[in-house]
Amino acid sequence: MTAPDDTAARYRRPVPVLWWTGRRPYLLFMIREFSSVFVAWSVVYLLLLVRAVAAGPAAYRGFMELSASWWMLALNVAALALTLFHTITWFVVTPKAVAVRVLGVRLPAFMVAGPLYTAWIAVSAFVVWLLVR
Amino acid sequence: MAREGRAGPRRRPVEPFLWLLFSGGGMAAAVLVPVLVLLFGVVFPLAGGPPYDHLRAVAAHPLTRVALLGLAVLAFFHWAHRFRFAVEHGLGLGRLDRLIAPLCYGAALAGSAAAAHVLFLTL
Amino acid sequence: MSAEPAMRAAETAGESIVLRVSRYLPGRDAEPVPRDYEVPLREEWSVLDGLNHVKDVLDGSLAYRWSCRMGICGSCGMTVNGEPRLTCGTFLSEFAPGPVVVEPLRGFAVIRDLVVDIEPFLGKLASVTPWLVRNGAEPPPDAEFAQTPEQLGAYKQFSMCINCMLCYSACPVYALDEDFLGPAAIALAQRYNLDSRDMGAAARFDVLAAAGGVWDCTYVGECSAACPKGVDPAGAIQQYKLTAAMETVRRFLLPKGAR
Numbered sequence: 001m002t003a004p005d006d007t008a009a010r011y012r013r014p015v016p017v018l019w020w021t022g023r024r025p026y027l028l029f030m031i032r033e034f035s036s037v038f039v040a041w042s043v044v045y046l047l048l049l050v051r052a053v054a055a056g057p058a059a060y061r062g063f064m065e066l067s068a069s070w071w072m073l074a075l076n077v078a079a080l081a082l083t084l085f086h087t088i089t090w091f092v093v094t095p096k097a098v099a100v101r102v103l104g105v106r107l108p109a110f111m112v113a114g115p116l117y118t119a120w121i122a123v124s125a126f127v128v129w130l131l132v133r
Numbered sequence: 134m135a136r137e138g139r140a141g142p143r144r145r146p147v148e149p150f151l152w153l154l155f156s157g158g159g160m161a162a163a164v165l166v167p168v169l170v171l172l173f174g175v176v177f178p179l180a181g182g183p184p185y186d187h188l189r190a191v192a193a194h195p196l197t198r199v200a201l202l203g204l205a206v207l208a209f210f211h212w213a214h215r216f217r218f219a220v221e222h223g224l225g226l227g228r229l230d231r232l233i234a235p236l237c238y239g240a241a242l243a244g245s246a247a248a249a250h251v252l253f254l255t256l
Numbered sequence: 257m258s259a260e261p262a263m264r265a266a267e268t269a270g271e272s273i274v275l276r277v278s279r280y281l282p283g284r285d286a287e288p289v290p291r292d293y294e295v296p297l298r299e300e301w302s303v304l305d306g307l308n309h310v311k312d313v314l315d316g317s318l319a320y321r322w323s324c325r326m327g328i329c330g331s332c333g334m335t336v337n338g339e340p341r342l343t344c345g346t347f348l349s350e351f352a353p354g355p356v357v358v359e360p361l362r363g364f365a366v367i368r369d370l371v372v373d374i375e376p377f378l379g380k381l382a383s384v385t386p387w388l389v390r391n392g393a394e395p396p397p398d399a400e401f402a403q404t405p406e407q408l409g410a411y412k413q414f415s416m417c418i419n420c421m422l423c424y425s426a427c428p429v430y431a432l433d434e435d436f437l438g439p440a441a442i443a444l445a446q447r448y449n450l451d452s453r454d455m456g457a458a459a460r461f462d463v464l465a466a467a468g469g470v471w472d473c474t475y476v477g478e479c480s481a482a483c484p485k486g487v488d489p490a491g492a493i494q495q496y497k498l499t500a501a502m503e504t505v506r507r508f509l510l511p512k513g514a515r
């Protein structure tokens with residue numbers, strides 16, 4: 001028996017097309033990426049609202065009725081869940097992705113994440129105040 | 134080892150700028166979007182929204198328009214970037230980057246133009 | 257006395273565990289075939305000890321790499337029950353009652369049994385200029401080049417890499433595109449980029465920001481989860497993305513001569 005050709009006979013394990021379904025961290029990663037669809041949807045929804053507001057009180061009423069329909073509510077509850085997932089994952093990942101150095105020493109993760117959560121709460125509170133005062 | 138060219142997406146010098154838009158969008162969306170969806174998507178439809186005149190005054194304020202346009206542009210490019218890679222990696226379509234990437238970023242561009250139209254020409 | 261009397265009893269009873277080892281001989285097998293070996297289940301035995309038992313006692317034809325048995329040489333990385341692990345630091349008892357599925361590291365071409373082709377990986381490491389570049393400003397050979405603890409701290413984490421390739425094995429982007437430079441090579445580039453003695457960042461930029469470089473990464477983050485040395489290659493890549501983006505903007509804004 002001759003020695004097998006070392007370079008020709010390597011085995012390459014094929015990657016399944018849906019590789020991310022087989023392992024939890026990969027699946028969570030894909031959900032994180034997919035949350036961007038709901039980020040975009042939320043902005044589209046807001047722009048539709050602005051367009052209705054621009055068109056007058058009747059159009060605004062019409063939009064509010066549409067937004068109270070069960071399927072629109074379901075869509076927006078899903079959007080809320082996934083945009084929250086986006087925010088949390090974004091804030092978990094940012095302190096690792098950005099090395100903030102003060103006087104040559106890298107700040108610990110909580111000192112980067114802390115201001116992010118603070119800004120999130122402050123901006124959210126401001127938006128609520130702006131709209132429902 | 135013989136290879137039939139790169140399987141993955143080819144890079145253009147524009148990549149860093151797309152990434153900056155993606156990152157800005159991720160940050161803007163993280164801070165702004167959940168509260169807006171909570172209010173306009175869930176709370177107001179169920180409990181009644183703000184009076185029309187107040188909402189119109191808030192929306193038509195120049196700062197609101199600029200902020201919403203900024204959010205829209207960044208959020209759309211954030212989506213485009215993630216969606217592009219989700220499709221290319223998640224469905225094994227990296228070979229089609231030259232088709233998928235222009236479609237994604239083109240859609241973001243169109244969305245940005247539509248946002249500018251709504252915020253500055255109709256309102 | 258052992259805190260685990262049950263374990264103790266099991267051992268004296270000669271309990272064993274099945275190692276389901278992926279076997280592949282080019283020319284004979286079209287693809288790897290799993291083969292079961294029964295090895296003693298001892299509390300202090302790692303998966304590597306199990307493989308050594310197979311090789312010494314049951315089947316001398318088994319091929320795999322190992323050396324230090326203490327998580328330093330980085331040569332014993334394999335896929336254990338689906339996860340990339342150092343087999344010398346992974347204990348059989350973790351998988352009792354078994355079987356323990358041992359496969360070659362994913363993402364790499366298999367040469368034989370559990371041995372994968374590391375040449376592409378070595379090429380990637382070499383491509384990032386992994387040494388101190390001094391651009392003609394070499395200090396005399398007998399000179400010391402002192403660094404403050406802060407200067408050392410800037411890159412120390414990235415210097416802990418043992419080239420075990422577990423991070424590549426965990427990376428779906430690398431699995432899909434073998435031209436991707438990958439986690440350890442980019443972390444290695446950062447190990448030198450962030451060293452106060454180094455002047456090679458501009459040369460490395462051309463590799464890191466090119467096709468197959470950092471812009472291919474989607475921050476799955478699993479490379480850092482797999483790393484046995486806490487290198488956090490995913491963090492290194494994202495940090496470099498910001499650096500590279502700023503550098504690109506700078507080059508874009510500044511006229512050619514002013515760089």
Ligand code: SF4
Nearest residue numbers: 417418420421423483
């Ligand atoms: S970065 Fe970590 S996982 Fe990757 S080769 Fe180095 S030690 Fe191994």
Ligand code: FES
Nearest residue numbers: 324325330332344
């Ligand atoms: S044998 Fe050296 S790291 Fe496992």
